[in-house]
Amino acid sequence: MGKTNKNLVLILCNLVVTIGGVVWRIKILDKYRIMIKLTIMNKEKIYSKIIEEIKKYFKENNITRAVVGVSGGIDSALTVFLISDAIGKENTDCLFMPTEFTSENSKKDAYELCKNLQVSLTEFDITGIFNTYLETLAEKLIIKGIEVPEENLQARIRANILMYVANRKNALVIATGNRSEILTGYCTLYGDTVGAIAPIGNLYKTEVYELVEWINKSKGDIIPQSIIGQPPSAELNKDQKDEDELLPYIILDPILKLYVDQGKSKEEIEGAGFEKEYIEKTIHRIKSTHFKRIKLPVIIEIK
DSSP: OOHHHHHHHHHSOSEEEEETTEEEEEOOOHHHHHHHHTTOOOHHHHHHHHHHHHHHHHHHTTOOEEEEEOOSSHHHHHHHHHHHHHHOGGGEEEEEOOOTTSOHHHHHHHHHHHHHHTOEEEEOOOHHHHHHHHHHHHTTSOOOSSOHHHHHHHHHHHHHHHHHHHHHHTEEEEOOOOHHHHHHTOSOTTTTTOSSEETTTTSOHHHHHHHHHHHHHHHTSOSOHHHHHSOOOOOSSTTOOGGGTSOOHHHHHHHHIIIIISOOOHHHHHHTTOOHHHHHHHHHHHHHTHHHHTTOOEEOOOO
16 A cells, blocks of 8 residues: 555544455545445345346447456456356356456456356466566567556457457457446556456446345355455556555545546535645546547446
């Protein structure tokens, strides 16, 4: 956790809530409590809507198979579940593409998930491909280490493999990004944004946890608890965590909802109890990453 988020944890220490089995500490404010309640949704209705739209999309495009990159994280886990539920486990192919930054826990979780869902899983270790890229580029460019360009390169290598396998199987690649990532640009253009359709692209990260929790209660813990409980990470660098670059999602998502969905001003959001620094940071990310959002896959409308 970065310096900003350490300060945030010290500030937001009065109330404990649990979403999807993950415990968060938040500030006690009447308006704040109201905003937290906004994450409560009709999970069965949203689930049914996403399944319906996936089926419709595949039928309209006359394609029966899907390829999904799984990372061992909660977003790809939910996406694979939804896709396999909509078009059939026999038509869902998963790829796991680790590097040196991928944890053993992520690998274990990816395999356990696919076993639970009874979908195929193929592993392609992309470490060699990644290193070959770096060696070739280093002949003409100065590479100081693993920075944002190198992180994005990993995502784009994975995208190439996903597209290749999809071409071979006459399938569609499925994007796994959520609305929190999309609005803040916490994604790689032509990398993890690749795909024909994004089933959870309109679900905020906290809503992803809620829907997974509902699915596990309904289907019998089909998505491993170890996936739900681990800190969100793109695993593109050593010890990387989402919160090192973003706010904790329990704080980020209400700010996004107020600013984007409800059109509230910075002053109104601050008046609701959010720190000015975090509001400005979030709005800056939204405005500076607009170019990514105009090049995304089809995002299922759920509201």
